[in-house]
Amino acid sequence: MTDQPFLDATMAHLDVVWSVARRMSSDPAEAEDLVQETYARAWRAFADQGRGDVRSWLVTICLNTARSELRRARRRPVTLMGNSELDEQEASDDVSGEAMASVERQAVSRALAALPEAQRRAIVLVDIGGLTAREAAEIEGSPRGTILARLHRGRRQLAVLAEREGLHRGP
Amino acid sequence: MVHEDPRLAAYLDADLDPAEVEAVEAHLLDCDRCWQAVREARRGRALAEAMRELAPASLRDRVRMSVGAAPPPPVRSPRRRGRSAATVVAVVALVGGLVWASGGRGAPDQASVASVAAVVRAAGGRTPPSAVLADGQEIALSRDSLDGQPVMVARSAAPFDMPPGGRHLGGPDTPWVARRASMTVVCLSGPDNILVVADLPAGRLLAWAAARGTSPVVPA
Numbered sequence: 001m002t003d004q005p006f007l008d009a010t011m012a013h014l015d016v017v018w019s020v021a022r023r024m025s026s027d028p029a030e031a032e033d034l035v036q037e038t039y040a041r042a043w044r045a046f047a048d049q050g051r052g053d054v055r056s057w058l059v060t061i062c063l064n065t066a067r068s069e070l071r072r073a074r075r076r077p078v079t080l081m082g083n084s085e086l087d088e089q090e091a092s093d094d095v096s097g098e099a100m101a102s103v104e105r106q107a108v109s110r111a112l113a114a115l116p117e118a119q120r121r122a123i124v125l126v127d128i129g130g131l132t133a134r135e136a137a138e139i140e141g142s143p144r145g146t147i148l149a150r151l152h153r154g155r156r157q158l159a160v161l162a163e164r165e166g167l168h169r170g171p
Numbered sequence: 172m173v174h175e176d177p178r179l180a181a182y183l184d185a186d187l188d189p190a191e192v193e194a195v196e197a198h199l200l201d202c203d204r205c206w207q208a209v210r211e212a213r214r215g216r217a218l219a220e221a222m223r224e225l226a227p228a229s230l231r232d233r234v235r236m237s238v239g240a241a242p243p244p245p246v247r248s249p250r251r252r253g254r255s256a257a258t259v260v261a262v263v264a265l266v267g268g269l270v271w272a273s274g275g276r277g278a279p280d281q282a283s284v285a286s287v288a289a290v291v292r293a294a295g296g297r298t299p300p301s302a303v304l305a306d307g308q309e310i311a312l313s314r315d316s317l318d319g320q321p322v323m324v325a326r327s328a329a330p331f332d333m334p335p336g337g338r339h340l341g342g343p344d345t346p347w348v349a350r351r352a353s354m355t356v357v358c359l360s361g362p363d364n365i366l367v368v369a370d371l372p373a374g375r376l377l378a379w380a381a382a383r384g385t386s387p388v389v390p391a
Contacts, residue, residue, distance in 0.1 A: 003238050014234065018226035032230050039234045043241055045339050048347070052338045064341055108218045126184075127219035133186060138348075141374010148177035148186075155180075155215030156208060162218050 006046045010039065013055045016130055017062050023112065023124045024066040038062040056135045059125065063139065111161035119154030122147050127155070179205060183212055317379050322369040324383070330360045340377075348373045 017035055025031035038061050045061075112120055125136040126147070133151065137144040181187050182195045199206050315322045325331075333339065337349030337356070349356040357376045358366045367380045 003241075007235060007238065011231070011235070014226045014231060015224065018230065019223045022224060023222070028227075032227075032233070035226070035230060036234055036237055039238060040241060041342055043238050045342050045345075048333055048337075048339050052336060057338055060338075061341065105222065108222055112219070112222070123215075123219045127216050128222055130223075133181070133184065138373055141372045141377065143372060145177040148180040148184075152176040152180035152183075152208070152212050155183075155212040155219065158215035158218055159211045162215075 003043065006043055009046075009054050010042060010058060013058050016055055017058050020059055020062050020124055020129045021066070023120075023128055024063070034062065034066055037065050041065060053135070055129075056131055056139070059129045059131060060139050063121075063125075107165035108158070108162050111158050111165055114161055115154050115157055119150045119157065122150035123154045123158065126151055176208075179209055180212065183209060183216065317369060317371060318375065320369050320371050322367055322371075322376070322379070324380075325366040325368075327364050327366075330364045331358045331366050333358070346377060346380075348377070 014035070017038055018031065021031040021034040021038070022028070025034055038058060041061050042058055112123065115123070121140065122136060125131045125139060126133060129136075131139070133144050133147045137147045140147060178187070178191070178195060182192065187195065199209060311326045313324045313326075315324055333347040334349055334356075337347045339345050339347045344360065346357060346359045348358075354368050354370055355373050355376055356366065356368050357373060357380050358364070359377075359380050365380055365383060367376055367383075369376055
């Protein structure tokens, strides 16, 4: 099997996978490794993927990979989505800096990291990963209503925490 | 409607039907608390969405190169490895239909009903069969319940190949999940191959199936 059909189907979703991986990793280098491993697993399983939604499939693999990496790393101290990422910014690669000032991104990143795990995951899947609440519910194995409730509470909490971090209230 | 978080989140995400939107908006006009909650949640969503990032160009190249350098994934022969996808579709329809027949909430699709009817007729009885033969292999069927929902279980010595539309949770040897009508189908392979069907979320069903005595290969 040639890799071109796989790349055609999956590379369009690299930004989504990257955004999810960044929130599930403690630093950009770890996020890059997570994305590469996600695509390696996806490539091995591509023949079985069927005609389902590729983006949702990739995000699921990314989350499962992050979970297994976390389990593996439990023996050593790890801060999931912790503050270590705040000590660095790879300005040359971070094109999103044009969309949000670095200081604001750091404030939101800290606020996200402070959310309860379930709320953070719901926000990562839906608001950052771009999945629907129903797709997130499938991945999480929770009812859609539970995901929606986590989203609502998490978003409100995020707004409050970000404001405490010094971000101005929106219009 | 009274201060419901899921309903307000669905409203914010435009995930309600027009009648529900009208009801929520009528409520928001009268409820300062919910109005403020929606404003706050909208602000939080905007902050989260702004965290989306473009992948570094170097990562794009790295992924392409690593995929190009990797050996091609194995092409599996459904017949050699386990049951054909067509057989699995039939078993899923059968098991899913039995869930419906035993009181599941979801509406049955016609294929499920027809399959169940045919098998039950062939078995010559009115009760669901306890086993069926497919590709010369016996598939044992049983009924259980989880969270108040009926669950149908199929077990076989041979693995069940994934039907069209299903997806593996990880690599090719990991559990697969598929949807048929309102039913979730979860299949785990191990020493004992188990396929379960119910009107429940995949994660819940997967955990339940994993505890039923098989040793699934979960994504590493």
